[in-house]
Amino acid sequence: xADVINVSVNLEAFSxxxxxxxxxxxxxxxxxxxxxxxxxxxxxxxxxxxxxxxHFQDNLHSVNRDLNELERxxxxxxxxxxxxxxxxxxxxxxxxxxxxTPLYSQLLQAYKWSNKxxxxxxxxxxxxxxxxxxxxxxxxxxxxxxxxxxxxxxxVLPPQYVDDxxxxxxxxxxxxxxxxxxxxxxxxxxxVTLGKVLKVIVVMRSLFIDRTIVKGxxxxxxxxxxxxFLCVKRSFDxxxxxxxxxxxxxxxxxxxxxxxxxxxxxxxxQKVTDHATTALLHYQLPQMPDVVVRSFMTWLRSYIKLFQxxxxxxxxxxxxxxxxxxxxxxxxxxxxxxxRQ
Amino acid sequence: xxxxxVSQMPVAEGKSVQQTVELLTRKLEMLxxxxxGTFCVDCETYHTAASTLGSQGWSAMVRSQLTATxxxxxxxxLLPQPSQVAGIIGxxxxxxxxxxxxxxxLSCFALFENGPCLIADTNFDVLMVKLKGFFQSAKASKxxxxxxxxxxxxxxxKVGTVTMGPSARGISVEVEYGPCVVAxxxxxxxxxxxxSFLGSHTPGAPAVxxxxxxxxxxxxxxxxxxxxxxxxxxxxxxxxxxxxR
Numbered sequence: 001x002a003d004v005i006n007v008s009v010n011l012e013a014f015s016x017x018x019x020x021x022x023x024x025x026x027x028x029x030x031x032x033x034x035x036x037x038x039x040x041x042x043x044x045x046x047x048x049x050x051x052x053x054x055h056f057q058d059n060l061h062s063v064n065r066d067l068n069e070l071e072r073x074x075x076x077x078x079x080x081x082x083x084x085x086x087x088x089x090x091x092x093x094x095x096x097x098x099x100x101t102p103l104y105s106q107l108l109q110a111y112k113w114s115n116k117x118x119x120x121x122x123x124x125x126x127x128x129x130x131x132x133x134x135x136x137x138x139x140x141x142x143x144x145x146x147x148x149x150x151x152x153x154x155x156v157l158p159p160q161y162v163d164d165x166x167x168x169x170x171x172x173x174x175x176x177x178x179x180x181x182x183x184x185x186x187x188x189x190x191x192v193t194l195g196k197v198l199k200v201i202v203v204m205r206s207l208f209i210d211r212t213i214v215k216g217x218x219x220x221x222x223x224x225x226x227x228x229f230l231c232v233k234r235s236f237d238x239x240x241x242x243x244x245x246x247x248x249x250x251x252x253x254x255x256x257x258x259x260x261x262x263x264x265x266x267x268x269x270q271k272v273t274d275h276a277t278t279a280l281l282h283y284q285l286p287q288m289p290d291v292v293v294r295s296f297m298t299w300l301r302s303y304i305k306l307f308q309x310x311x312x313x314x315x316x317x318x319x320x321x322x323x324x325x326x327x328x329x330x331x332x333x334x335x336x337x338x339x340r341q
Numbered sequence: 342x343x344x345x346x347v348s349q350m351p352v353a354e355g356k357s358v359q360q361t362v363e364l365l366t367r368k369l370e371m372l373x374x375x376x377x378g379t380f381c382v383d384c385e386t387y388h389t390a391a392s393t394l395g396s397q398g399w400s401a402m403v404r405s406q407l408t409a410t411x412x413x414x415x416x417x418x419l420l421p422q423p424s425q426v427a428g429i430i431g432x433x434x435x436x437x438x439x440x441x442x443x444x445x446x447l448s449c450f451a452l453f454e455n456g457p458c459l460i461a462d463t464n465f466d467v468l469m470v471k472l473k474g475f476f477q478s479a480k481a482s483k484x485x486x487x488x489x490x491x492x493x494x495x496x497x498x499k500v501g502t503v504t505m506g507p508s509a510r511g512i513s514v515e516v517e518y519g520p521c522v523v524a525x526x527x528x529x530x531x532x533x534x535x536x537s538f539l540g541s542h543t544p545g546a547p548a549v550x551x552x553x554x555x556x557x558x559x560x561x562x563x564x565x566x567x568x569x570x571x572x573x574x575x576x577x578x579x580x581x582x583x584x585x586r
Binding site for chain 1: 493520522527534537
């Protein structure tokens with residue numbers, strides 16, 4: 001097979017090497033023949049032994065010679081590496097039974113996929129690095145030696161401090177009430193009720209806001225287990241009315257688990273959730289996280305007029321069936337999502 | 342349950358009820374609404390029967406009937422105070438409406454014209470049969486509206502044909518805005534939406550919106566609106582047969 005593309009394989013040396021292999025084979029078989037035949041019949045025992053040894057030595061020398069010749073020729077043949085860029089895994093393509101074990105095609109797909117993944121990851125990191133979203137005070141890339149000692153980290157704060165900050169913010173606005181609970185370890189979970197418009201579940205990490213979910217006033221914010229307790233709570237409400245006791249005391253007696261994962265059923269609140277996530281990334285001040293929480297709550301409070309305020313740009317209430325859901329971060333004006341640019 | 346507005350769409354000039362409904366639904370579909378099944382709201386009327394028993398005897402009779410199956414709210418509504426009973430016996434019977442809404446398939450609504458609205462489960466119908474002596478069904482009074490439901494973003498629109506017996510008497514349009522529960526908040530928003538597909542036939546704010554300023558809107562308010570609509574249609578003259586060509 002005349003491979004025109006492949007220049008590195010020396011065809012001459014190749015054919016010579018093949019004949020050298022044949023010569024080597026024959027010399028090796030001559031050695032074993034000599035051994036098998038044993039000593040020839042001669043007059044004296046010494047003569048027979050000497051003749052045998054000399055014959056044996058000759059054969060071994062010829063094997064040696066052929067082996068050296070083969071080594072020399074194999075060095076001249078060259079490596080056909082360009083034919084198989086995948087080296088050993090490329091030999092999988094020679095498997096004739098592709099239907100039962102399609103290893104090679106799967107291998108190729110996996111390779112293409114990982115290449116694409118690397119490409120997209122590179123693009124994404126380039127875009128993300130343009131806007132630094134670091135909300136903690138620790139600096140990356142500063143070696144441990146150069147980092148100033150005893151840097152106060154705002155990531156580890158006593159829970160009592162967090163409770164105090166939240167209760168102060170709770171008293172800031174009359175129409176907004178914040179209820180704090182810690183059902184899962186040390187991170188606080190806030191249930192913010194804004195008038196009769198919406199409810200927001202805020203998951204915190206010390207004083208940093210991690211994520212938010214916005215739901216309607218009449219939607220259920222508790223998990224399936226919590227529903228049972230809600231029924232108990234309702235019948236308690238009647239009892240409470242009769243006994244004139246404090247409802248909030250009973251609320252704490254009943255353990256309700258906040259549902260922090262399921263989205264709202266209404267598109268308008270799904271949109272507001274997206275905006276709230278944008279807001280919690282926008283308000284950043286690593287050294288003073290309580291200011292951040294305060295600004296976030298002030299921004300959130302502007303949603304009290306979600307259904308009443310028309311869009312500042314187009315003047316209408318509805319755009320694609322949605323009211324103006326965007327609140328500007330500085331001026332707190334209402335815009336439709338499509339009108340804000 | 343979100344804020345709901347129920348209104349009547351007048352039949353277009355020279356067209357039948359069916360054709361007007363089709364026009365409306367086509368407009369809705371052009372807006373981008375998706376069909377999501379059908380709905381039905383019906384209403385039956387009962388007269389409170391004027392009884393020869395004294396007021397005490399009346400309430401005692403009713404109480405004995407109710408002990409088998411009763412909720413506290415039923416007793417409140419159906420056992421009028423003695424003073425009221427005297428007034429009722431003097432008047433011609435007060436009207437009570439028993440309504441069903443397919444949006445709440447397991448519930449039954451019972452309401453008086455300006456009075457309280459009771460939300461009970463469907464066994465209430467059976468209870469009404471037991472109370473035949475005190476609440477008599479008005480003849481040929483059943484009125485209902487049936488049609489299709491459309492979903493557009495967070496709005497739920499129901500366009501139905503109001504029928505009384507075999508004849509179609511009008512068109513009802515109901516729009517519900519799910520996310521909002523306070524009526525006064527979102528009336529302007531609802532109005533804008535109504536204008537987009539009803540055009541010049543957009544209604545004014547329903548009376549129930551004015552009554553409840555910051556209270557949470559409930560299904561009882563929707564049923565009150567339907568009751569008012571049905572009463573209005575009942576009083577209207579029947580559509581002249583000659584007009585339907």
